[in-house]
Amino acid sequence: MRIEINTERLLARIEALGRIGALPGGGCKRLALSAEDAAGRALVTGWFCDLELDVHTDVIGNCWAIRSGHKDLPPLVMGSHIDTVATGGLYDGVLGVLGGLEVIESVIDAVIETEHPLAVAFFTNEEGARFAPDMMGSGVSQGALDLEEMLAKVGIDGVSVADALDGIGARGREPVSALAPCAYLELHIEQGPVLEAEGTEIGVVTGVQGISWTEFAIAGRSAHAGTTPMALRQDAGAVAAGIAIEARAIARDFGSPQVATVGRMRFAPDIVNVVPEEAVLTVDLRHTDDAVLQAAETRLFDTAEALASDEGCTITRRSLARFEPVSFDPDLVGQIAEGAKRLGLSHRRMPSGAGHDAQMFAPNCPAAMIFVPSKDGISHNIHEYTAPHDLANGVRLLAEVALARAGVVKPEGQTA
Amino acid sequence: MRIEINTERLLARIEALGRIGALPGGGCKRLALSAEDAAGRALVTGWFCDLELDVHTDVIGNCWAIRSGHKDLPPLVMGSHIDTVATGGLYDGVLGVLGGLEVIESVIDAVIETEHPLAVAFFTNEEGARFAPDMMGSGVSQGALDLEEMLAKVGIDGVSVADALDGIGARGREPVSALAPCAYLELHIEQGPVLEAEGTEIGVVTGVQGISWTEFAIAGRSAHAGTTPMALRQDAGAVAAGIAIEARAIARDFGSPQVATVGRMRFAPDIVNVVPEEAVLTVDLRHTDDAVLQAAETRLFDTAEALASDEGCTITRRSLARFEPVSFDPDLVGQIAEGAKRLGLSHRRMPSGAGHDAQMFAPNCPAAMIFVPSKDGISHNIHEYTAPHDLANGVRLLAEVALARAGVVKPEGQTA
Structure with missing residues (x-):
């Protein structure tokens, strides 16, 4: 099942989110649980609501939005984060969230029903730039980090995670373990120079170093x-x-x-x-x-x-x-490689050199990642850039794999 | 001609000068032309006057004291500096000045007349810790540095050399070229570990690296x-x-x-x-x-x-x-080695790794240096230390060479 994605809609959303916490020379600063993060959360959650998705927030501020599936099954979750480092770019994390949202909206536009629900999520404090450790929200959600311990962590500005959550009203009601995907997919910029240097369009991520x-x-x-x-x-x-x-x-x-x-x-x-x-x-x-x-x-x-x-x-x-290194699910990694092949995208298997939310899901459910090229390999920098066609390639592949994994419900009367 | 030096008098003077600008943990701070330097200059000049020496100060604050010789000849000058770095010790520079003073006082005590006058000198801002460049006073005196240019130099505290000189009343009347020795001798601590490591008592310094x-x-x-x-x-x-x-x-x-x-x-x-x-x-x-x-x-x-x-x-x-490297006068270096041999002191020839006032005199007159051991090779440090017997060895050798070089006038009636 192939669907069309709307690249202009995707780019417009990336730009809109990039205006929140925008820095004078480009890029942006949306430290976790800051006022800018709050504004970013409001913008993205608003888009979730526009699509009439079922929005949830857990006690550490992780937020996810579900489009119901044909059956009462665990959701196929696409996600990443919207917090940035102090001199961050527009794509790190954001692409995985807004790419997931674009997949869901495209599926809605195409009037397609899936067996598993489709969900898009953003996780609190992936960067660790204000509060250590990083990957905090996904780590708490998937049981790798202790909730109470993380709520007590104090940031570089002397404020605790608990107070920062309450300060921007980001503490939700869902319990820690509420998000239990059937599989987790994360689209992300490479943040390194390999794909660009090789002229390869897609990185099929096999695990995290x-x-x-x-x-x-x-x-x-x-x-x-x-x-x-x-x-x-x-x-x-x-x-x-x-x-x-x-x-x-x-x-x-x-x-x-x-x-x-x-x-x-x-x-x-x-x-x-x-x-x-x-x-x-x-x-x-x-x-x-x-x-x-x-x-x-x-x-x-x-x-x-x-x-x-x-x-x-x-x-x-x-x-x-x-x-320790994390290995992603071989079947899901294989599905990403096959999807890239079907879409005619050049691709290579590669490890991720950086940590990502996906690694927190890997012990609990099939998880994997898709990389798209980073211009000059630059990230955590206001000059971070990925070309529109590369962003679109990544989202198309995310849609391809998400639909294959979630299962498309065939209209009645249609043969397999 | 062998004379006895008074080690206790030497040590007492080193300790007295060390109390000016003394630091809590030991060592001292007498930055060039500071209030502490002024007090140090007053103390040492007072000792010069006690011996009824003929005291001179030039326009950059170099100070020297002459004991007349038998003839109207250029003086044999023994000297060094009394300024220190910010965390200095009690011996760096001071030994050369108070050692020279001890030689002159011992010669007076022994009622010995020399052909050449004997002089002891201290030079302004040898360390360069407040004003760059270092070896400033001796450099100006010996024509290596320009007076007006040096007077205009501004220190780490924003004060010029000219203002600092006038601020402590250290600017004298003698012209730059007033000090013209027949030879220049500088006794100094090694500031390195070689002599101690070898168990050698005297370093006969052949030049400066x-x-x-x-x-x-x-x-x-x-x-x-x-x-x-x-x-x-x-x-x-x-x-x-x-x-x-x-x-x-x-x-x-x-x-x-x-x-x-x-x-x-x-x-x-x-x-x-x-x-x-x-x-x-x-x-x-x-x-x-x-x-x-x-x-x-x-x-x-x-x-x-x-x-x-x-x-x-x-x-x-x-x-x-x-x-560029500086070579000391081979004859004078040879006299130092011979003197050490006569005194039964173990010695080795060695270059100086650090800069010293002596190198400014080397182009204009025979100049050379004597090193004594530094405990653990430490200098420019409050733990800088040279044992009393090593200090005394150095001063005895300085006296030996100074008298040989200045020429002792034999009492009438005595045969050669």
């Missing part, structure tokens, strides 16, 4: 850069540089999809002619296979210890984050 | 740590780490006395899961041979360009400082 964040703190001894022979130094900065180089070497030796990033690096006392006494750096390692990720960690930690020891420095490390 | 300070700024592209494959990154931080490693490799490959230090390192945006868009680091290279120092610079600059190019980053560099 495991993430390991480690902070290393190295303690050496400050010394005069001119008067201290190399052999007598305990240079914390040299150890830090060596760890950064080793992180790169691990990514090179392990090969794709292993990635390694040193995002933070600081020296103290940070003076031109003083051998650094302290150095702090972070290493972000990601891989789709947890065994490989563990091997990368082991090699990194061992090398870091050896480098510090050789330099006469002490080193401590602490884990800032550790998530 | 050339210094090259370069700041590199690397511009790449910020990107998501999870979604950006390694091959598509333009990681400014990785280039910076590579340059730091190369600086180390240069020191290793060139061998002693080549040293290389990366003292400063900063990434932007400095976020765990973002590939750095910008990185800034400094490299401090030093060598006693300018040709070798130039070769080190060339290798560093070429490698930095290549690393940046390989990563798709742009790189710019700017010189923060560049001083």
Whole structure:
């Protein structure tokens, strides 16, 4: 069953939502549970109501809208988030929500009935930019995070999640476990450069990479850069540089999809002619296979210890984050690939390097994601951009898979 | 001619001067031309006057005190500085001044007449901690720096050198070129760990290392740590780490006395899961041979360009400082070594890794330096320490060389 989607309607909604919290140079700022988020929620919920969908909000502010199916079955849920980082773009999260809404409206326009209900959802605080951890709403909904614990979390502005929810009237009545999909589909921008670089239209997302964040703190001894022979130094900065180089070497030796990033690096006392006494750096390692990720960690930690020891420095490390990889449902992933093929869209299987709400659903129901290209691979940036035809391709594929999965009820008298 | 020095008198003066600008945890802060510097100048000048020396101050505040010689000859000058860095110790600079004073007082006590006058001097703003450049007073005195230009320099507190001089009444009447020694001797703590590590009592300083300070700024592209494959990154931080490693490799490959230090390192945006868009680091290279120092610079600059190019980053560099090496007078250096031998002090020839007032005199008259051990190699630090016996060894050697160089007038009737 093929339906037509209305690309102009989709673009108009993306632009309208983008005007809420718009930043001077482009992009927008709608931090979770802020006044801008409240306005965004009102706009999107209004569109849900325009279509006479059945709108629900749960106790942590997750909101979903259901179009009834032919039978009393669990809904096929399409969703993502509408909160942004402080300098966010117009597409991250928004595409999955407004794309889902476009699918439902197109299905309504086409007067099609589905076996399973179709639903579209947005989840509270996916970004984690105001309140840590991220993926909070979907995590609470799917039992990965504890409701009371999350309500007590305090944001960067000193306000708790509970107070922020009440402050904008976003706390609903539905219990935590109210949303129980038959399957979960999330359309999202890639946020990376792979699809664009290859000229591929669709990313069929096979899972989410495991993430390991480690902070290393190295303690050496400050010394005069001119008067201290190399052999007598305990240079914390040299150890830090060596760890950064080793992180790169691990990514090179392990090969794709292993990635390694040193995002933070600081020296103290940070003076031109003083051998650094302290150095702090972070290493972000990601891989789709947890065994490989563990091997990368082991090699990194061992090398870091050896480098510090050789330099006469002490080193401590602490884990800032550790998530195991998530594998999406093979059947649903296969359906996305087949759908892309039927629609004549070039596609490749790929892991997601970033976390998404979909991974919270994966343990409880078949879940999977569709990626569309990000211009220059840029995201979490006001210059984030995906071309209209790529947005439309993603929504058409979302519709194709959603209808196949939800099951189309054939009009009476029609043969299979 | 051997004279006895009074170690207790020397220590008492070091302690007394150390109480001016004393810091709570030890050490002191007497920034150049500050109120504390003024008090320090008054104390030391008072000691000069107690000995009925002929005290002079020039237009940039350099102060020297002369004990007349047998003949109207240029003085043998012993000197250093009494200003400190913000968290300085009790010995850096002070030892050279109060050691010189101790030599003169011991010579007076021994009723010895010298052919050349003996003089002790302290020079304005050697540290450069309040006003850049450092070695300002000696540089102006010896024609390396322009008086008017230096008077116009503005310090970290917004006050000019000229106003600071007048503010504490330190501007004297002697012209810039008034101090013209027959030779210049500077006793100083090593400020490095070599003598202590070797168990050597005296460093016979052969010259001052050339210094090259370069700041590199690397511009790449910020990107998501999870979604950006390694091959598509333009990681400014990785280039910076590579340059730091190369600086180390240069020191290793060139061998002693080549040293290389990366003292400063900063990434932007400095976020765990973002590939750095910008990185800034400094490299401090030093060598006693300018040709070798130039070769080190060339290798560093070429490698930095290549690393940046390989990563798709742009790189710019700017010189923060560049001083050619200074060689001290071989005869005077030889006299110091011979004097140490006569006194039974273990000694080694070594370059100075730090800059000192002596290097400003080197182009105009025989100049050289004597080093004594620094505990743990620490200096520019409140824990800076040199043991009393090491201080005394240095002053005894200073007296030995000063008397030999100035020439002792033999009492009438005594045979040579």
